[in-house]
Amino acid sequence: MSESTDPAVPETGTNAAKGTDPADPGAAAGSAAPPAAPAAEASDAAGAADGPAARIAAGYAFTGPALDLGALLWDGACLPERQIRIPLSMLNRHGLVAGATGTGKTKTLQLIAEQLSAQGVPVFLADVKGDVSGITAPGTPGERTERRAREVAQRWEPAGCPGEFYSLGGIGSGIPLRSTVTSFGPVLMSKVLQLNQTQEQSLGLIFHYADTKGLELIDLKDLRAVVAFLVSDRGKAELKGIGGLSTVTAGVILRALTAFETQGAAEFFGEPEFDTAEFLRTAPDGRGMVSLLELPAVQDRPQLFSTFLMWLLADLYNDLPEVGDLDKPKLVFFFDEAHLLFNGASKAFLASITQTVRLIRSKGVGVFFVTQTPKDVPADVLAQLGNRVQHALRAYTPDDAKALRATVKTFPRSPYDLEELLTGLGTGEAVVTVLSENGAPTPVAATRLRAPQSLMGPVAEADLDRAVKSSPLYARYAQPVDRVSAYERISAEQAAAEAEAEAAATEAEEEKRAKAAQKEAGRAGRGAPKPEPSLAEQVVGSGLFRSLARSIGTQLGREISRSVFGTARRRR
DSSP: OOOOSSTTSOSSOOSOOOBOOTTOOOOOTTOOOOSSOOHHHHHHHHHHTHHHHHHHHHTTOOSSOEEEEEEEEETTEEEEEEEEEEEGGGGGGOEEEEOOTTSSHHHHHHHHHHHHHHTTOOEEEEESSSOSGGGGSBOOOOHHHHHHHHHTTOOOOOOOOOEEEEEETTOSSSEEEOBOHHHHHHHHHHHHHTOOHHHHHHHHHHHHHHHHTTOOOOSHHHHHHHHHHHTSTTTGGGGGGGTOOOHHHHHHHHHHHHHHHHTTGGGGBOBSOOOGGGGGOBOTTSOBOEEEEEOGGGTTOHHHHHHHHHHHHHHHHHHSOOOOSOSSOSEEEEEOSHHHHHTTOOHHHHHHHHHHHHHHGGGTEEEEEEESOGGGSOHHHHTTOOEEEEOOOOOSSHHHHHHHHHHHHTSOOOSBOHHHHHHHOOTTEEEEEOBOTTSOBOOOEEEEEOOOSBOSSOOOHHHHHHHHHTSHHHHHHSSOBOOSOHHHHHHHHHHHHHHHHHHHHHHHHHHHHHHHHHHHHHHHHHTSOOOOOOHHHHHHTSHHHHHHHTTTTSHHHHHHHHHHHTOOOOOO
């Protein structure tokens, strides 16, 4: 989100802020802006373009509370008496801050955020590069800041905002923000794991199973345990009635989880889970708290932090009650590097974003997407954004020129040549259109923006660390907690099943050994040596005896038999 170190005041002015009025003679490209526009010169410029400039300025003359953005640019001049503002009550109608790198988007966020805080509205800001933390400290007076204040009729006084610093999972400086895997949900998890539609549906099935079985998915090891269980021999039958989980898909999910964990993502999931209601707090003096999510330590993981930001927003949407239209929003949420959120997003993911943005307005939350061009935001989401601050665009390539023309078509009709205007704006200048108090779009207004009153740069690391450690939230969220959840339950059941299987195997082995011993004993009994038969038994059992016995009816046979059995024959 970093721009130039102090982009509040451009080195050169713009000549593109001129109308298409035929009477307009034009101005030379790159003409230098004076250090301080003389009152007479400003008056002349206002008179020369009194018609169009007056009509534009009249569209920003609100009766209720409003934020001051800056002064109207017309016909190459800054008109400090024609102020461009945004109604406070319309900031929950969402918005877009866009522009090329170095055009002043960060300072625009800072300007809007510090005024919201002063009006008692809490603000959430994602600090991707670490250069927004200065919003909590008073700004430093300087010649450029004072010149900008004179040009736009701003009473500039250094002032900081009450703030809290957060970090994702405690990586970097800040109070740790964590989410449970269950709360994160399958759609967001699929986005960070970069799963395709089929894999996303399978992951949804896994979450459904965990919910129905009361298995809490708190951290990534819980999710890994459930996936592994559902493709195991014990778990395959669990999902058979509702489609099942293929081994190939489970393997893809497990590999994605492994790669995700090697990036340090395990730190972001766990307990204590952050309560997003903390973002709605105000300071004791009534000013809104500015919550800064410090992301420099994870800026090389854009898929992760952009999706995590979406979780924060979705969690707010789920928890907050319906309130309708309020005099001022409950919270304004600035979604930086918005293009990262939409890159490679599935249809289900985009549908969820669109629904959240559409409906969260009625819960009192405004969302501003911050990116380079409106084309970075899907049309269905862009259609929900009522407020626009468009900084300069570049047209160095054919693709740039095409994007420029597409951006021009997203604005209402105006007396400006927007294609020329958007390429000629200086740093800290923008094209603005917002919703009026009755909800109608205001005229397109080229605007020289005010300078933030807070520090335009990062606070010292020691000051940031001290602010974190002294926060009452630090003790609540700093220490991670690992309680019994899906991993522990599945591990315990697995251990019990293994112990039971081992006991059964031991019992079966013992039974097998007993049977083997019994069988061996039987074989031993059948193979014992028989006693030697007597002479008579040998004779009786002989083949000769059996042959002779068949002739038992003969005299000879009878004689032999008797002799053999021991009955002596009497002599005569």
